[in-house]
Amino acid sequence: MEVTCDSCQSKFRIPDDKVPVGKVATLPCPKCKNKITVDNRKKSEDAAESDSYDASDKPFDFVEEEAKTALICEPDNNILNKMSAVLTNMEYHITRGESTRDVLKKMRYHIYDVILVDENFDAESPDSNGVLLYLERLDMSIRRNIFVVMISHRYRTMDNLQAFNKSVNMVINPKNIDDFDKILKRGMTENDLFYRVYKETLRTLGRV
Template sequence: MDIICQNCRSKFKIPDDKIPAGRSASLPCPKCKKKIKLNPRGSAGSDIQANITSSDYDASDKPFDFIEEEGLTALVCESDSTVLKKIVNNLNLLEYHVTVSDSGRDALKKMRYHQYDLVVVDESFSSEGPDANMVLLYLERLNMTVRRKMFVVMISNKYRTMDQMMAFRYSVNIIVNTKNVDDIGKVIQRGLTDYEFFYGVFQETLKEVGRV
């Protein structure tokens, strides 16, 4: 499908199989980040055509796995297939639209074009440990305005679940030990409740002074 952003007039392409059939969807423009509404696949007007110069943006190779109706999105970075399956199953129960990354570079590419609500990353994903983990390093260096909108979970073999000191050390919201991965959904819900409690007033204050 050819898409044109009505805000910045950029043109890009999305594989048809990434667009939900029979229902409307939306996605942020990769250039200006404004929301673009998509008609259901196969409906009249689903292909948006225009006269565009050859220098226009072509995002046909960009990751659009997150496209769906309004909802929560999660990125999972886990190499262990058994652990990955448990994480994905739990997130599906929490009604997240889950995208699985197969490498650190792939994860960075996905995060570049979409701001996920939840990121779950193994401490040793595409690395020998958390100190060399490119996903964790990227998240640690994010602008705080962007980072506050994401909830980051680190899967660990070494640190205990809900270890707040180590979570602070690696700039994540919570840690889940692999021994507790069966209950990761409950742990995330608890962590989100605490996060919303502590940062709720702060976010409202920022809105009142026009900072967000």
């Protein structure tokens, strides 16, 4: 459900399960800490329809409507922590994937702005990486709005040919992880320029 803070007017999305059906709850605004009252009494009739999923699979409990989100699928804690620090500084809300199954569940409920995937994440070989295969088959109307980074020991950083071959936006070699901040921002800028005309055309046609 969507709620609005009466104090700062910020809009947020919260899972329905966080407010008991048929009850009124008070939650603190993540932005200004003002109390937000959420009335869930009107939804008691629809409660039965919400039993088909496990709410714990949802990656975020409370995310601002315009917030940027990132998903990291990286088994190496050193690399993961460095990427997390950069994304946090860029004001992304971060989710860490535990396994392919865990990641696919998270993507079922949320479309991330940025996804970083180690080609060896929960896979016997890079070519059998379940997360990358899922993203490769994702509908283009959704996929084009996600910036996908593949972490690879096999390919050089910013290898555009391999990025195209693997259906990702950018490749980063772990040996360059200390420059992750600059590399990521450069890749995002180039991607935005590449898609700008295309997206503006779609908006004109009313397709986005």
